[in-house]
Amino acid sequence: MRIVFLNSLEKKGPESMMKGAQIWIGEEEGQWRMGWNELIAEGQQEELWYEGGSWSEMLHVYRHRLAIKLGEGFRPVMEGIWDEKEDLTGRGMAGQKLICYSEMNGNEPLYGELCAWRRRKAAADRKAPYMIASNRLLRMISVFLPKTVEELMQLPGVGENKASEYGAELLEITQPAERLREFPLDWVNREIDNETFRSWLYKQKEAKFRAEMEKFSIRRSVLESLAEGLNVSDICTRAGIERREAVEFLETLEREGYDTDPLVSSELQEMPEAEQTAVWQAYEELGDHLLKPVLQKVYGIEVAEAGNLDVLYERLRLIRIRYRRHQDVAQSAS
Known part of the structure; x- marks a missing residue:
């Protein structure tokens, strides 16, 4: 087997002991193999992450499994393990740190109260709950406890329209709660060290890449079903999706040039x-x-x-x- 990619990673353990690992990708006669070798007390432990003929599928697995390891604290010895450069001080990172802090320092009772308010509001307005406020926004409100519209608008995800439409009701919920830290929220940046924040970011990547990998797997199932002449019900059974999602996949595949006409005619x-x-x-x-x-x-x-x-x-x-x-x-x- 020919190794085409290799990188070493390290993780700081108890008493500053460094734990080592390697991620590798190899190719032999058109077949790809990818694995993770980790140094343990007994020697070396190897995990085979992927074996198959699809480069695209392997990349989805690579990103997902690597994000898990980075979230656990492993760090690459050499740059180049990702296809993008990481910048913890870049644009948008301040908002991400607010989200990170709120998820690590939850106020569950108030968060539950805000979720109950959202359910009632969604039912009354006949809207999907996420259109009123995301889980992350409600969690930030429950943790940072804005008391004025101006403070509420300092949270990412709150613009003038949302503040105007829902601000009064949200502030009515936060008003009685005792607040230990004040606005503005510059202090959050000092509370979260870079390693903690970096691990949290990797866990967000892991969730994103897991969703992408699942979508890739569903897409492959739909394409295989299409090639075999299966109907929509069979596609749903094989891919584990609802009929609406299956038909939406067909719309996407048609735009990409795949022939869906036999299936459409049958349905x-x-x-x-x-x-x-x-x-x-x-x-x-x-x-x-x-x-x-x-x-x-x-x-x-x-x-x-x-x-x-x-x-x-x-x-x-x-x-x-x-x-x-x-x-x-x-x-x-x-």
Whole structure:
């Protein structure tokens, strides 16, 4: 096997003892292997992280597994282990440190109260909870306890619109709570040492890369299913996803040039031709960016406001795949 990449890492242990490890990538006859060798008291312990023919898949595994190790405290001896340069003082790091501090010094009772407020507000406004406030924002509010709108707007994720719409209610919740540290929050930067912050950042990368790896795995399952002529239900079973996500994957693959027409035709067999024509004409009249206006145009406002619309929206997406392909072909020919 030919080693094409090798880097050493170290981790400071008890009594400043250094623990060593290596990450390596090798290739042999088109097959990639990647592993982690860690020095332990008994000698060397090897973990095989990947073995297969896909460079892209291996990179997803590499980023995810390496982020876990860096989050545990390992540091590269030589730069170049990531494809981006790390800057703990760069733009946006101040906001990240506020998030880091709030996650490490939680105020769970007040955070729970804020989450309950968000649920009530989301139900009353008929909005998704995350559109009102993210978990991270609620956690920062629970920890830093802003008492005025000006203080609230010092937290990342709070602009004038959010402060105007929800500020009074949020401050009503934080007002009774006793605050031990004051605004402005410059002191947070001094409270978090660089190594603690760096480990936290690596854990954020680990979560991000894990999501990317899972998405890559789902994509591969959908492509394999498409090649085998499976239907949407079979794709959902194999990839472990819901029907809406499967159809959205088909839309993405169609844009990338994959042929989804056999599957689309199969799924639309039970939809009357007149109904398909009406949807097509609605796309021509209203455009294909938003689905709800097309739904209202074809089925009426009463149907569009009723429940159990999953089947109708799925059909709209499937016909949109065909419509966009037709538009692309017409545009190429002109």
